[in-house]
Amino acid sequence: MAGERGAFELPCFESATSIFLSLGYIGLAVPSSGVFARLTELELNRITIHGACTLGDAVSSPCCPVLQNLVISDSCHLGNFTIHSESLLEMKLMYLRGLQQLTVMAPALKLLDVRDCFAPKFLSYNQPVVSISAPQLLTLLWRDFYDPRFMELGKMENLEWLGTYPLMVYGQDEDNIINRFCTRLLQRFELIQNLILMLVYLPEDLTNQNYLMEQHITRLPYITFMVMDIVASGHSFGACSFHVLRMCTSLRKLSLIVCVTRTYIPVEEETVCPSSCACHQPPNWKTDEFVLSCLREVEIHNLRGTEHEAALVKRLFDWATVLEEVTITLHCSVATNVAKEFCQRLQSFSRPGIRMEGSHFS
Template structure:
């Protein structure tokens, strides 16, 4: 082992070079390489002090070092050159990996398929794989989608991994039709085009995924239906699975459910069919269409927190608002309600029957919110109607314990102080009130002088 071979391998490489040089000075050209003679587990301990890429470069030192780096229990490979050579070397090893991070720009389908095979063979802990392609988006043309699906490949079955996070940059994969993800507890799929006959719902249900506790699906294409039957699932997050028309979830242990923009962008498509059976659910975030004739949420008597949103101004019969108004009466007793007041980005001319012209009976109407304990309001602009509405809420919520208001960045500190005093005077004794304002575009907790 020579100095030229070891140089450039980080701190560990320099040490190896110096030791080898000292040995050569003592014994001549045929001196013994004492470092390479160390036991393999000791060499692994040395490489643990290096970054993954530096450790991989030690494979160039000699035949003895060629595969030592592949024995490391944790590997982070980002923006790596010669990926095929590294991939082949990792596949040849049988040492379990507790952690594998792979991140590279514009990975080809062939390369991605090869890396997933390595991960399925080696990872018995956590896998994170990200295809960095900022120029591709879910709004790509149908021609590109068709071209992408030509290169679609089947995702392998991960029999040993416990946590998987895949961000594929909208490359196309098909779900394996069989096999058991025996140890998997967490699965996150982002920016994926699903292709082929495989069924995601079948793959993540209890018979094939008996330990799954957390499932996240974001920004996907190709999923027209998701049918999940899981005894173990506790957290489910669905955001913008474009084209989804049917959602069925049977999850007796589910505690947290978030459904966001799953059906909003497809209003011209057939009415979505949703059936949720989650009797232990405690948290529900529903930012989507809702019609009780087609969306069945089942028995949720343990629900504690509900999140949804409402457009303050918009056309008469606005789909988003109609969904909110039908969803809220569905729950008679909610301890924590988060209602986000949303505003259209562009000003619109009021049409006939606009909400602006509706009777203002709500100012005198009496509602019973005698179970509401926590109230959170975001992007509060302090318009006359908003302030009046909050005043009514404080009157209706007789057992309120916590109130959090985040003002829009346009609200000055003096205005925030004025409103804080108004809300404090109207709230019941013992209500904890938190007010957030923006200072130089940073959200900070407002602390009144008195």
């Protein structure tokens, strides 16, 4: 336990401009007096807070008058974190176990990234409370629990980028709770220029799973650029892509990225699911028509050269009537001959006036 191992007392480095600490969960006691007069960057990793002075006090303007970038990750026992900073431009809070109250007053803040600090595995019996005042915020990446009854994000009239908690495409009833984190946040906004949306398939048989997209995603903000990250785990993602895109008729640019993360499954272990898999349902994405009348540019990255990927690209050409530019990148695991054949097939879907480029990522 950190308490048994003692605590590291952070000296007040008056001349330091940047500090990075990773303490292996040894306790950290922050100074109760003194000023980090030149500190602009502070990153704290794997810490446990000890002592009477709170971390929020130590990183607020009286102690850190020129702090611009703050990162706190994989840490314990922050409890209540309150920061008042006139200088802060970027703040990232990731995997903070035990965080119960977050208060941010940062009039110059441009980027706020909050990830898995309040999600169920970290929650105690108390409802977390959040209050954010950051009127100049441009980018909000809220990949966490969100409930507007207890979480006030304040006015964000300058917001340009929004990233949400991942959406489970298939799952059980408990996954509906997770999906609400995303949908509640999306419902808060009428217009967002740029949206980052992640859709997740678990790497397992979907026979006994429920299709969740139609239950939750019924409306999206007005957006012009969307980054759609898809953790496909070998499954077809045409149906979920269709469901999202038909609500994005204002879209001008689409970046679709097929993701493989260590949280789910390594790419070398992925297998393409059989045609009988539930991921091919509902099948309306293969036949239904709608028009993406503003979509001019499409990027698709990390394709594996599968039949369902080719089918989705073909449908994109059908939906996007004014498409001008398409960029396709295949994953490095795809054999060169397969990549060449796949790109030639995609070229056959194209129309005059569309510039299409393909590459083999390595």
